[in-house]
Amino acid sequence: MEVVQMQRAWVEYTKSLFREGFLDAQFQQLQLLQDESNPDFVAEVVSLFFEDSERLLSDLTFALEQQSVDFKKVDAHVHQLKGSSSSIGAQRVKNDCIAFRSFCEEQNVEGCQRCLQQVKQDYSLVKSKLEALIRLEQQIVAAGGSIPMEELSF
Amino acid sequence: MESCNCIEPQWPAEELLMKYQYISDFFIALAYFSIPLELIYFVKKSAVFPYRWVLVQFGAFIVLCGATHLINLWTFGMHSRTVAVVMTTAKVLTAAVSCATALMLVHIIPDLLSVKTRELFLKNKAAELDREMGLIRTQEETGRHVRMLTHEIRSTLDRHTILKTTLVELGRTLALEECALWMPTRTGLELQLSYTLRQQNPVGYTVPIQLPVINQVFSSNRAMKISPNSPVARLRPLSGKYMPGEVVAVRVPLLHLSNFQINDWPELSTRRYALMVLMLPSDSARQWHVHELELVEVVADQVAVALSHAAILEESMRARDLLMEQNVALDHARREAETAVRARNDFLAVMNHEMRTPMHAVIALSSLLQETELTPEQRLMVETILRSSNLLATLINDVLDLSRLEDGSLQLDLGSFDLHAVFREVLNLIKPIASVKKLPVTLNLAPDLPEYAIGDEKRLMQTILNVIGNAVKFSKEGSISITAFVAKSESLRDSRAPDFFPVPSDNHFYLRVQVKDAGQGINPPDIPKLFTKFAHTQTLATKNSRGSGLGLAICKRFVNLMEGHIWIESEGLGKGCMAIFIVKLGIPENTSESKNPFLPKANHGQTTFPGLKVLVLDDNGVSRMVTKELLVHLGCDVTTASSRDECLHVVSQDHKVVCMDVGMPDGFEAAVRLHEKFTKRHERPLIVALTGNTDKVTKENCMRVGMDGVILKPVSVDKMRSVLSELLEHRVLFEAM
Secondary structure (H helix, E strand, C coil): CCHHHHHHHHHHHHHHHHHCCCECHHHHHHHHHCECCECCHHHHHHHHHHHHHHHHHHHHHHHHHCCCCCHHHHHHHHHHHHHHHHHHCEHHHHHHHHHHHHHHHHCCHHHHHHHHHHHHHHHHHHHHHHHHHHHHHHHHHHCCCCCCHHHHCC | CCCCCCCCCCCCCCCHHHHHHHHHHHHHHHHHHHHHHHHHHHHHHCCCCCCHHHHHHHHHHHHHHHHHHHHHHHHHCCCCHHHHHHHHHHHHHHHHHHHHHHHHHHHHHHHHHHHHHHHHHHHHHHHHHHHHHHHHHHHHHHHHHHHHHHHHHHCCCCHHHHHHHHHHHHHHHHCCCEEEEEEECCCCCEEEEEEECCCCCCCCCEEECCCHHHHHHHCCCCCEEECCCCCCCCCCCCCCCCCCCCEEEEEEEECCHHHCCCCCCCCHHHCEEEEEEEECCCCCCCCCCHHHHHHHHHHHHHHHHHHHHHHHHHHHHHHHHHHHHHHHHHHHHHHHHHHHHHHHHHHHHHHHHHHHHHHHHHHHHHHHHHHCCCCHHHHHHHHHHHHHHHHHHHHHHHHHHHHHHHHCCCCCCCEEEEHHHHHHHHHHHHHHHHHHCCCCEEEEECCCCCCEEEECHHHHHHHHHHHHHHHHHCCCCCCEEEEEEECCHHHHCCCCCCCCCCCCCCCEEEEEEEEEECCCCCCHHHHHHHCCCCCCCCCCCCCCCCCCCCHHHHHHHHHHHCCCEEEEEECCCCCCEEEEEEEEEECCCCHHHHHCCCCCCCCCCCCCCCCCEEEEECCCHHHHHHHHHHHHHCCCEEEEECCHHHHHHHCCCCCCEEEEECCCCCHHHHHHHHHHHCCCCCCCCEEEEEECCCCHHHHHHHHHHCCCEEEECCCCHHHHHHHHHHHHHHCCEECCC
């Protein structure tokens, strides 16, 4: 594929992610921080986010499977996940976490489990989308082009 | 007469015995009746008699006895049976009561006796208390005397007066005959009689300090009795008094200023003491009392303190006088220096004017010549003359500049200019000379070198020209290559420039220019001298070198003004050398505006914070990374911490700002600990809280723990930038939430 075509595809894809609410303005900020001195910043942050979230999600699953659920711990994990997802701009995941927390306060086990499912779903969606985006970026760079951040003005 | 059974004693009025009995009985009865009355009267008067019942009993007993005796009166004459019966009743009653009283007394008398013992005991106690009162009063008086003496002694800071007053007051308080003070001499080997009470001008008696009696007194801080015959006590010729009074001596510690340390008292061996000798009046039988000795000791201590104060005061007065002299001298020197600087500036201004006038002529006439008809060779020559004269004019300007550089009053003329064009111009200037010497010159501009930059064009050109000119000047053969590129952070930090810490940011870049030649080279030890004014190295082949010696010094100054660094590397003589400099240039905002002069923003609202040390505290890895990158993007030097303890461990006074996420469990704790760690406000880093919470409670909590600012997440680059600049300017920021 030609560089220009790839760049256009990238722009379209990114815009769609924003439109569909997978990512929010925070992700844009991250993209702005990426420059020649730190060309892999976004990829690094995203992979760190993936690692963190996988760990948190498995901890949450474990905690909610217990006989007597320790809501404090669950709340702490959800808080962490909310923090990471809002730092990276994963909007849907963040919103799910907010709902999750209110269920934790009510100490509603069923509600929490439902929320956990929702979070996992949204997380895997955003994960696959981000991975696709990063792959596209790497292809563009490998083909000698540059990421057209300026075209993302909204 | 019929005989009756009544006993009929005669009333022998003339029988004396009967008469006396009668009278005695009467009086006994009287007494017996009056005693209880008296008792009752006196007991009524005194309220404190515990044995009323006994008294009643006793009273009854006495009354009955009295009654008995009274009734006895009737039995002397004829008495009827009734009287006998009454008498008998009375007697019986008396017997009963008296037995009862006797029994009662057995119980009571021991008590009464013990009352007596107690009374005795109390009397003794009272006597003892009286004695103690007497003692206390004496002590109090002594205390009063001491206070009065101390007051007198400490009311002056003059040494002489202190000592004189001490002797006078002591003499008065204790009613002494003589009181003397022996001070150690300069050598410290003898004691000299310095002050006495009675004698006006004591003759300078001296006594060696190593006498046993003196050592004895000096070894303890108590006042000791010494023999009146010891040399220190024999102040007056013995004039045949009966009995010299008792003598007491005490040591007075003297302060040696050189020994004086605030924290530890000098050891005994280095202390100097004076000796105070006090003599009681000769003919009295007075003896030294304990309280008087104590008074003397206290006074000696006070005198020591007062003397040390006097000594310190003297010292400080002397120091103050010295300082005043020095101040005057410094002021004078400063004024002279100022005059010298003014004179030099005047001279330079005049000289410059003188130099510029002919320069002006040359430049003007050359440019006029250019306008005329010329052959190509002539034109080339004229152009070279013109360019060289321009350069010379610039150099003259810079001689003036150099002096202004040294005063620190030179400012760069910043403007937007064509960077590539500068290099081309320099090359054009140097090519003629280089081609004459047959030295090929190559210019290599990196592709990422911005076309336009913001900086001082003239001076940058001068610097490049100077460096290249040196390369050409000192090369006989070989080629000269010039490279210019944008310096990246790895290449910015050079081991040869250890205190140069450039921080890249998004409005500036660092231009690095390297000029390599294969010429004479320089001896590495001589390299530092190159940059000093008017010093140039003498090498073997320097018959050509006649530099003014100013060139590199000026370049160094310019480069420093442009926040850069310049240095030269050479492997040695004959091995060529490479001159390198790095300068900071601005990137124009919009390339289309590059023609307009572009002044840098005024300093409110900084756009970057180069070198600002920030500590980021966040327990969430992703969040931490993002915040760190934000700050790095703004040019800060960021350290991260993921826990409160790590934060406290890593934080130091160099950190100007601490960004902490207060969503983490001990975020607020960390702020409190930071406040504890840095108690002074100007040492403490500014603490900024990052939070996703919009409620008032969070904001209040932040204010409570002493945060300097709160930022609402998510944070954009612009927001962080404006927050930081406002924070640094005002030292406080609270976003309206």
